[in-house]
Amino acid sequence: MTLPMAVPAPGLPARVRIHEVGARDGLQNEKGTVPTEVKAEFVRRLAGAGLTTVEATSFVHPRWVPQLADAEQLFPMVSGLPVALPVLVPNERGLDRALALGARRVAVFASATESFAKANLNRTVDEALAMFEPVVARAKAEGVHVRGYLSMCFGDPWEGAVPVPQVVRVCRALLDLGCDELSLGDTIGVATPGHVRALLDALNAEGVPTASLGVHFHDTYGQALANTLAALQHGVTTVDASAGGLGGCPFAKSATGNLATEDLVWMLHGLGIDTGVDLDRLVATSVWMAGHLGRPSPSRTVRALSHDVSHKEQ
Amino acid sequence: MTLPMAVPAPGLPARVRIHEVGARDGLQNEKGTVPTEVKAEFVRRLAGAGLTTVEATSFVHPRWVPQLADAEQLFPMVSGLPVALPVLVPNERGLDRALALGARRVAVFASATESFAKANLNRTVDEALAMFEPVVARAKAEGVHVRGYLSMCFGDPWEGAVPVPQVVRVCRALLDLGCDELSLGDTIGVATPGHVRALLDALNAEGVPTASLGVHFHDTYGQALANTLAALQHGVTTVDASAGGLGGCPFAKSATGNLATEDLVWMLHGLGIDTGVDLDRLVATSVWMAGHLGRPSPSRTVRALSHDVSHKEQ
16 A cells, blocks of 8 residues: 555645754663664664664763763764764864764754753853854864754743744854754744744744754644644755654653654655655664664554564564 | 643634544444443543533444443433534434434444445445435434544555545535535544645535535544644634544554544644633543543643643542
């Protein structure tokens, strides 16, 4: 059975670039240590499934994210893959480590709210931006692509709903530092489609082009795919997702986290939007990874299709 | 924290009527017998949470759906509630039983595909329509509101993608029989937003007004809420959902089934759309019901909010 049937809708992009975050965002809060070889194989399989941007790891201090303390070992194991392999760098020290290994894409991570900046970076929003300034400047001088993650763009667990102008200000500041693209994060998953549209409209009104924007939705309240549809209707063509729905915000009460790449691909292919992804291979990859993590994938598409593709597991 | 923040989007309805199917569609495939008093209390709590249409039970032959064999006992226990309480009737015998108890809203259930008509009703599509003809005619003569469910409007487990004209034909036939409204069912959850829009456009082109259409999405592949958004953008104001995401299609491989009412309400309230539903009371109801069924709700919103409302459980 060839489903979903591709039925395009007017006003949507012909192609979407999926920024796959499973190997970094998906694994970073994982409690048991995942062997470096398993992480490398995960990245290889994600690339093999057709994903063109596979965020590989994070060069934060190992004390912050012990799960990704093997970044130095992991990155050279995958850096020869013919896909973009962005890595997180929180500061100049992290940038040094990433550049020394030949990384060509890095990402900094800011917060739209003071509460989360304090919790995540132990800095004010502006202090964090000041910390990123030399990171972005040096990366750009090296010809390295810089993504700016922005957390808590819609709601914050301490502050509630986040005013749109507050988000726009930090987005503007990240672009002014030299970021090539932004990822608008709904870190606790509370956004709804009108809010997404309002933020994108406000960013455009401040001169931020839609082409520089990616969206990063969490499925805590089941809203991620509807919000993605709203973003696509606005012209967004970069969507973050995590294979199998791995990961989640440690500040959210629910176990559910990132938008599952498979659920996203089902919708995009159903809309006739090209992603380059082989859904069966991706599902097989998530089933394989779920086996290593010892629990089933929260992705509904993975659950529904995993009987079909289990014979393809290697 | 008052979330979601209400941010309306242009072109959406001001109010949506949720057709709550948890007590019927949600429970009908439940293996262990749910006591009639629990079902009645479920219906009462759903009404108490502000749902104005609560499908109560089904007057099919008890051999078909043993779980709902207590329809005669249940219906009088809830019929005094000040909400609409539709019941399923497959044939004239079912209609007789429903009318004898004072039901004022009934629903027949047809299939858009021959395969499912055969599997579910042991009839061809047209033989099923012929069976419904006197049911609808007699209900209308009694002033009873008739809903027509149509299954497999997008995909079918045996036939694959279902051609839009095939669905339109059966919709037209159900309306010509006298049905007051239709519920377009994505029984196996394969639909995507462009397909939803294409079907609604085709129905309008055949003279079927959007006001007569409800949508009934399943979350098998995580698409239900994005599809609902597409339907709302088309002007649909009747959306079927199941409290806690109870139920599922026995023909789908996944455990996930109906769109969870709570996930729907989160989106609608986030869009500033009035539903009349008290989300906290609804979540508490689903947590209470999950306790009776002995497993957690698959609704992401229920999982995320259930810590907050558990103190409100009765």
